[in-house]
Amino acid sequence: MNFIRNLLLGLWYILTSSYIKGLIGQALFTFLGFQFLNLLLPDNLSEFSLMIGAIIGVIGFLLFAGVLTDWLLWIGGKETPLKHGAREGRPEWTRYLGPDVNHKVIGIQYGYTSLFVLLVGGLFALIFRLELAQPGMQLLDYQQYNTLFSAHGIVMIVSILLGVGAMLNYLVPLMIGASDMSFPRLNAFSYWVSIPAIVLVLTGMAVGGWDTGWVGYPTLSLVGPLGTMFFLLGFYINGISSIAGSINVLVTTATLRAPGMSLFRMPIFVWAALATSLIQFTATQTIAVALTLNLLERATGLVFFNPAQGGDPLLYQHLFWFYSHPVVYVFVLPGLGIISELLPVFARKPLFGYKWIALSSLGIALVGFLVWAHHMFVAGMSDTLRIVFMISTLFVAIPTGVKFFSWVATLWEGKIELSTPMLFVLGAISVFLIGGITGPILGTVPTDLHLHDSYWVVGHFHATMFGGFIFPFFAGLYYWYPKITGHMYKEALGKLHFWLMVPGFWVMSFGQMSAGIMGMNRRYADYDPALGIETQQVLVTLAAFVIGWSVLIMIYNFIASARTEPVVSMNPWGSRSPEWQIPSPAPEFNYDVPFEVVGDPYDYGLDKPYIRFQVVAGD
Amino acid sequence: MKKYKHAFAVFVLTILSTIGLYALFRFFLFRFPTQASAEAVVIDNFADIHFWLQAFLFALIMVIMLYAVFAFRRQPDDESEGPHVHGHTGLEIIWTIVPTAVVIGFAIYSVGILNGLLAPQEGERTIEVVGRQWSWKFVYPDIDDKSGTELGLLVNEPVVLHMWAEDVIHSFWVPEFRVKQDLLPVQNSETDYYVLRFTPTEEGEFKLRCAEICGLQHSQMFATVRVMNQTDYDAWAAEIASKPGLDELEGMTAEERGQFWYTEFGCNGCHSLDGAAMAGPTWLNLFGKEEQLADGTAVIVDDAYLYESILNPNAKITAGYNPGIMPQNFEDQFNNFGWGDADQITNDLIAFIRTITDDTTASSR
Numbered sequence: 001m002n003f004i005r006n007l008l009l010g011l012w013y014i015l016t017s018s019y020i021k022g023l024i025g026q027a028l029f030t031f032l033g034f035q036f037l038n039l040l041l042p043d044n045l046s047e048f049s050l051m052i053g054a055i056i057g058v059i060g061f062l063l064f065a066g067v068l069t070d071w072l073l074w075i076g077g078k079e080t081p082l083k084h085g086a087r088e089g090r091p092e093w094t095r096y097l098g099p100d101v102n103h104k105v106i107g108i109q110y111g112y113t114s115l116f117v118l119l120v121g122g123l124f125a126l127i128f129r130l131e132l133a134q135p136g137m138q139l140l141d142y143q144q145y146n147t148l149f150s151a152h153g154i155v156m157i158v159s160i161l162l163g164v165g166a167m168l169n170y171l172v173p174l175m176i177g178a179s180d181m182s183f184p185r186l187n188a189f190s191y192w193v194s195i196p197a198i199v200l201v202l203t204g205m206a207v208g209g210w211d212t213g214w215v216g217y218p219t220l221s222l223v224g225p226l227g228t229m230f231f232l233l234g235f236y237i238n239g240i241s242s243i244a245g246s247i248n249v250l251v252t253t254a255t256l257r258a259p260g261m262s263l264f265r266m267p268i269f270v271w272a273a274l275a276t277s278l279i280q281f282t283a284t285q286t287i288a289v290a291l292t293l294n295l296l297e298r299a300t301g302l303v304f305f306n307p308a309q310g311g312d313p314l315l316y317q318h319l320f321w322f323y324s325h326p327v328v329y330v331f332v333l334p335g336l337g338i339i340s341e342l343l344p345v346f347a348r349k350p351l352f353g354y355k356w357i358a359l360s361s362l363g364i365a366l367v368g369f370l371v372w373a374h375h376m377f378v379a380g381m382s383d384t385l386r387i388v389f390m391i392s393t394l395f396v397a398i399p400t401g402v403k404f405f406s407w408v409a410t411l412w413e414g415k416i417e418l419s420t421p422m423l424f425v426l427g428a429i430s431v432f433l434i435g436g437i438t439g440p441i442l443g444t445v446p447t448d449l450h451l452h453d454s455y456w457v458v459g460h461f462h463a464t465m466f467g468g469f470i471f472p473f474f475a476g477l478y479y480w481y482p483k484i485t486g487h488m489y490k491e492a493l494g495k496l497h498f499w500l501m502v503p504g505f506w507v508m509s510f511g512q513m514s515a516g517i518m519g520m521n522r523r524y525a526d527y528d529p530a531l532g533i534e535t536q537q538v539l540v541t542l543a544a545f546v547i548g549w550s551v552l553i554m555i556y557n558f559i560a561s562a563r564t565e566p567v568v569s570m571n572p573w574g575s576r577s578p579e580w581q582i583p584s585p586a587p588e589f590n591y592d593v594p595f596e597v598v599g600d601p602y603d604y605g606l607d608k609p610y611i612r613f614q615v616v617a618g619d
Numbered sequence: 620m621k622k623y624k625h626a627f628a629v630f631v632l633t634i635l636s637t638i639g640l641y642a643l644f645r646f647f648l649f650r651f652p653t654q655a656s657a658e659a660v661v662i663d664n665f666a667d668i669h670f671w672l673q674a675f676l677f678a679l680i681m682v683i684m685l686y687a688v689f690a691f692r693r694q695p696d697d698e699s700e701g702p703h704v705h706g707h708t709g710l711e712i713i714w715t716i717v718p719t720a721v722v723i724g725f726a727i728y729s730v731g732i733l734n735g736l737l738a739p740q741e742g743e744r745t746i747e748v749v750g751r752q753w754s755w756k757f758v759y760p761d762i763d764d765k766s767g768t769e770l771g772l773l774v775n776e777p778v779v780l781h782m783w784a785e786d787v788i789h790s791f792w793v794p795e796f797r798v799k800q801d802l803l804p805v806q807n808s809e810t811d812y813y814v815l816r817f818t819p820t821e822e823g824e825f826k827l828r829c830a831e832i833c834g835l836q837h838s839q840m841f842a843t844v845r846v847m848n849q850t851d852y853d854a855w856a857a858e859i860a861s862k863p864g865l866d867e868l869e870g871m872t873a874e875e876r877g878q879f880w881y882t883e884f885g886c887n888g889c890h891s892l893d894g895a896a897m898a899g900p901t902w903l904n905l906f907g908k909e910e911q912l913a914d915g916t917a918v919i920v921d922d923a924y925l926y927e928s929i930l931n932p933n934a935k936i937t938a939g940y941n942p943g944i945m946p947q948n949f950e951d952q953f954n955n956f957g958w959g960d961a962d963q964i965t966n967d968l969i970a971f972i973r974t975i976t977d978d979t980t981a982s983s984r
Contacts (some may be wrong), residue, residue, distance in 0.1 A: 142835045142898075143941065200743055208941065213832045219804055220787040225932055234628060240786055309808045311790060313746070314803070337804040349701035356711045377789065378799045380813045383737055389731055394722040404680050405714040406706075407716075410685040414701040418692065437676045442728040446662050450651075451795040453790060487854060515646045519794030521830050524838035526827070531652075531794075576629040605700035 017097035019195065024197050028100075029053075029060025047229060049205040049301035054200060054233055055082050062198040067099045067189055083186055084588060101184035104586060106191050107170025108484065113191075114162035115555065117198060119157035120289030122548055125149045126469030128525075133541040134527040145525035147209030147227065154201055154214040155232060158238055159616075160331045160465070161196060161475050165241075167275045167334050170480070175267045176578040177258030177597075177611075179589040182251040190244035197237035204230030211521055215289075215324070217306035218316050222298050231299060235297075236291045239284045240537050246280035251275055256350055258578075258611070260597035267577055268357060275361040279326045279368065280334075285438065287323035290316055317379055321372035328367040332432075332468025333361055334394050336403060340477045343407055344602040345575045346422035347414030353406040360406075363399035371396060377445050377468060378452045385520075386445050392564025393443040401435055406431070420494030421573075424475030428501045432467025434509055435460060463509045471501075472552065482567045486584045490564075493557040497550045506548035511540040576601060576610045629686055636678035637671075644670045655795035655821040655846070662797045663690055664730055672721075696769065714950045738800065740777035746770070747812070748782040749791030751803045751945070752834055753825060753898065754888030755842035755904040765859050768882050770827060770844040772819045773852045780814040785885075786946055788828035791815055801831050819846040829973055835944060836889070836898045877971020880964055884952060889945070892975055898944055900937050902975045925969045930961065 009084075014020070034053030041049055062068050069566075071078045084102055086095040096109055128148045130140045139150070145362065173180055190290075204210055208225030253274050257266070293304040294316060298402050305311040333378045344351045350356065373381060373389040407429055416422070438460045441447045453459065481489045515536040520527055527537060573579040578595060579586065595611040601608065651663050651671060691701075696751035747758035748770070758766040763943060772778055784802040792799040798817050805811035849854055868876055881887055889899035900910070908920050913936040918924055927934050932945035946952075953961035 057621040142838070146832075146835065198953065211832070211834050215832075217788055220832065223787070224834070225941060225943060231636060241823050294874050307804050307811075310806065347691075347701055348699075350703060352704065353706035353711050356706070379788075379801045380803055387733065390729060391726045395719075397720050397722055402711065402715060406711070408680055408687065409707075409710065411684060413704075414691055415697060415699065416688055416691050417695040419687070424689065426684065427945055430681060432678060433680050437673040439827075440672065440725065441666060444665070444669070446723060446729055446732045447666050447821075449658075449736070449799050450666075450794070452799055453792070466983070510648055514650075517649045517651060519652050519828070519839070521792070521828055523832040526838045528828075529827075547881075551750075574953045603703070605703035612868070 009211065013094045013097060013400070014426055017094075017598035018065035018067075018099060018192070019097065022061040022067075022195060024194070025060035025062075025064025026199060027060075029063075030433055033057065043614055047226070047390050050226075051233060051299050054230065058193070058196040058200075058237055058495070061199075062189070062192060065099065065192055065195075067192040078270045082403050099188040099272030099439040101180070101188050101189060102588065103169050103181045103184070104484075106187050107166050107168075109190060109191055109393045110162050110166035110169055113195070113198075114159050114166055117155055117162060119551070119555075120143065120202075121159055122551065123257040124152040124155065126544055126548055128152070129541040131525070131543045132527065133538050135527055135534070138524070143209055144212035144369075144526050145213070146523075148208055148215050149523060150231070151201065151205050151479065154235060156465075157214065157327075157331075158194065158198055158201065160469050161238065161242060164276065164330060164334050165191065165194075165245050167269075167338070167473070167476060168245070168277070171579070172249055172252060172270060172273050172485070173589055174262060174586060175270055175577060176253065176256060177578055177591055177595055178252060180313065181248045182255060183248050186244050187248050190241045190248070193244070193341065194238055194241040197234045197241065200215045200230050200234030200237060204228070204234065214350070215320060216294060217320075218306075218311075219292060220296065221294055222306060222362075229295065232291050232295050232298075235286060236360035236442075239288050239291075242280045242284045246277035246284075248484065249277040250281060253277075258595055262597075263348050264355060264358065265597050265600060268314055268340040269334070269337040271358040272333045272340070272361050275332050276333040276360075279330050279365050283323045283326040283330075283369070285323075286319050287327075290319035290323070292577070293319075293527055305524070313426045314376070314379060317376050318373065321375045322369075325372040325375060326365070326368045328354060329364055329465070332464060333364065334430075335428065335467075335469045335472030337361070338472040338479075339428055341408060341577075342421055342425045342479055343410045344473060344604055345573050345577075346417045346419065346425070346573075347411050348412055348417070349414040350600070350604055351406070352409035352412075354600075354602065356402050357406050359400040360399035363402075364379055364396065365441060367392065367399065374443060374448075375447045379510055390443060390445050394440060396443075397436070397440060404433065404436070418575075419478075420498060421475045422489060423477035423495065424471050424478065427498060427505075428467050428471030428475060430467070430502070431463055431471055431509070434506070435464030435467050438463065438513060438574070451516060455512045455520040457516065458522055459509045459512030459516060462512065463505075466505055468510075477554070477558070479573065481561070482572055482586045483579060483586065485562055486566050487561050487564050488567050488572065489557050489561045496555045497557070498547055500550035504543045504550065508540050508543035508547065515540070561609065577602065578611050581611065583615075625686070625690060628925040629682055632686065633675075633678050633681045636682055640674035640678055643774060646672060646948075653796045655793075655823070655825060656797065656893055657818040657820055659795065659797045659820075661736065665729070677799045699928055726930075737816065739779070742816065742843050743777040743779045743816065744773070744779060745779050746772075746793060748780045748802065749785060749807075749808075750782070750791075750829065750833075750840075751785040751885045752888060752944075753829070753836040754785065754882075754885045755840070755884070756885065757842075759856075759859060762856050762859050763864060765862050765864065766883070767859055767862070768842060768887065770842060770858070771855045772844065772846045774822050774846050774848055777816065777818040780815040782815060783808045784811045785831050785952075788831045789840065791827065792830035793825050793827050795821070795825050799830055822846050822848055822851075835941075838886075839897075850870065854906060868958055871969035872969045874974050875963075875970070876967040878975075879967055881949065881971060885948065886968070899940065902972050904976050906973045906976075912936060912937050914941070922969055925972060926965055929965050929968060 024587055030053045033056030034050050036044060036392045037049035037052050073080050082101045095105055128145055129147060143317035188327055208227045210224050210228040210231050212224055216232055253270060297304050303309040303311045305313045305316045309481050340351060370392045373385055374393040377386055422448045442451055478489055478494055515533040518533050519531045570583060593613045595613045599608040599610045600613045601610050622692050654660055681683040711769040745760055749756040757770045758764055769779040782802040783805045788801055788803050790801045796817050798815060802813055823846055823895055829837060863879060881895040889897050891897050891901045892903060894901050894903040905920055909917050911919050912918050930950045932947060933942045936942050950961045
């Protein structure tokens, strides 16, 4: 009886959660906004009315979800306390269902949303991989195929941005000894605004889909189906989440570090978080410009990109890649930070060349801003620009190389412990290496003339994304799982996940590149059997399914392990990092006793401590 | 002594793995299609240097990493920490400087190759290439500006393509030729075209594959590229030359002109003549049939319906097809073509559509 009562109660909490309230608000406001504008505006602006309606819908989501409540009350002159914990009389877990300001809660919200969206995007990929296993169209029509691959791209990007948000939110305050982010309400806002963005993208699939890929190049985006508008708008709204989130990380890192934590005594992950947030904060504005112009040209007929009316389609590509190249480093820098963070713990040795690794993150962030047009080597730019961007692109190899060499030097002569997080770190290095070595051949224009827009590119960037984000993210999830939940994951299942995913990924990546060099085009719903790539196509599809299953094993592991005995040790990995010197899960305000930094973060093998908890007067 | 043992093992293993990986890449995983152009030879040779670099870097990092994992793995009863090494500035400088030098070398080398690939050749033949959803058109200025849907090239003769798109971005890629260039829509195709140069060196038939996502049928936007010797080329060019020119259109019947417009304006990209399913309804047995529309009503396909559907395609949408797929500017395109006007060309097309029935297909066999 009690069980059923709890189940029904739980269901009721979910149905009345801010997620559901927000969705109702979004639907209602979109509908009302659209109807109102449609009455006011002439018929040929109906897409514009819908667009504005959808923007009003996002505000509706935030209002109904309660994200704006505090700010609205302030306008009325009312003070509001920071909201911590579940509503009175409700179980603790229900605090995850609404806007809570604790950075760990928000980090976990980012985390499970990221995993959910990852599964959705992965499912899209598996569906169209099935289609690509055989030549000819068996499962999908062109419209469905084009929508699925386009949605796979943007949905995965949103998932990665959410995953980056999860890592930054959960870890940065803990690592620098802060009790929370600088702007807790803004922090909640940046998570919650990404939900209506995802809804918009998925709505786009339902209302005709779109076939521009995630890049949305005009003039194709100007004539595509209605789904294109929803996709562009969802992309846009997600950028707001990025900008707001990055401000918080930058300010928090700048102002809330524990006493004694100079920049070069920060945990290395915080350096990565800093570099990533700098990029997010400065580059995201450009994509907003590109998407705004694209949306306005589509919906109102203002001319920016259509050459028939005097616009320039290359302008969009420049604006687009000025964000979308640096954002790749937003995806990978936190992951590379996790690799650098975990290696010393599992090799029991100091991080080799701490300062070099820290500065190489900033170096990558800087060079990343100067290489965007390598995505446009065959787009019709001037030959001079091709050469300039070829040279700047090749320079990315230098700071990336510093990281690789420092990593293997950290391993050298260590006492290497191969637990699941370490396995994923090593897997990440191998996969990111595949991404790294297959880059220069795309960076030099002569070879790129052949490989551009082929499956080689698909293989290359999936390797950088998996090596730079997915593998380290999973390593981090296993590593901090006991910190987050207070329980230990099942090691055997973790190892099974690893031994399925790494070989699976190697096969997938090399299969894609092999097909590409032999003439397989990107974004093709079908392939020509005359190219002789049947083996590759079948293997890539099989490998994709292996990867998909292995991720499900991880999720099962996390759910099942939450019910096991709590961990005995406060510090199961023997880490020197501050977050492991307090109980798990961490207390509401992290450090009941503040600490000061008295040593270096990675001095394994020395008896000198990294932090010392301050003696509180009167104790 | 022990220190050098490890270093020596890594050194030997790296060299062996580099050679093994290079062989794996070059002969098994990363095989190029046939080299059918002069550019392919240059590009493949350059790629070969890349394969060596890839093999070396992959071997180097993986050998050190895996060797460390096996040689320095923590023993079950060993609770001690590793040696306290913070870093080595000399090493860091070396692995910053050496890659910088290699990268600069690569950059200089590729600039040289690129300049060679882009340079105009003596005696190159100009061909105009038009991309549109989802077909290709080739205009031959030296064959009286006649056009066709097949790209005919003379073997070993350098060619320069002047390319543009009519609607959205497309991209010219024949994998056997290696080189690639996007075609963007332009305001004035006389001056704003995009250029691609290459010299085909192998006779035979190749497939041009659009390489920039261009909408629904992107993966079917192909054209045949025929590389011929002088004899075959002359015969082929004579056939192209015998196609009707603008001044001959007057003497033709409406049906014949309709057939000409069918490829000229790219109707063939979406409407089949044999019943095959494409982005638009097939023209086989279309005239006189009852067509179900997306709004649930039905309409008999007659002159008035076809006329409206060509010039204002979004007015009535056939069930199962999407609005917005077909260009809505055919009236302008027809009027600006330089022969007749939109009314006449539309009527020619309708006359042609009337003839596409099973009966005519059977009798022509």
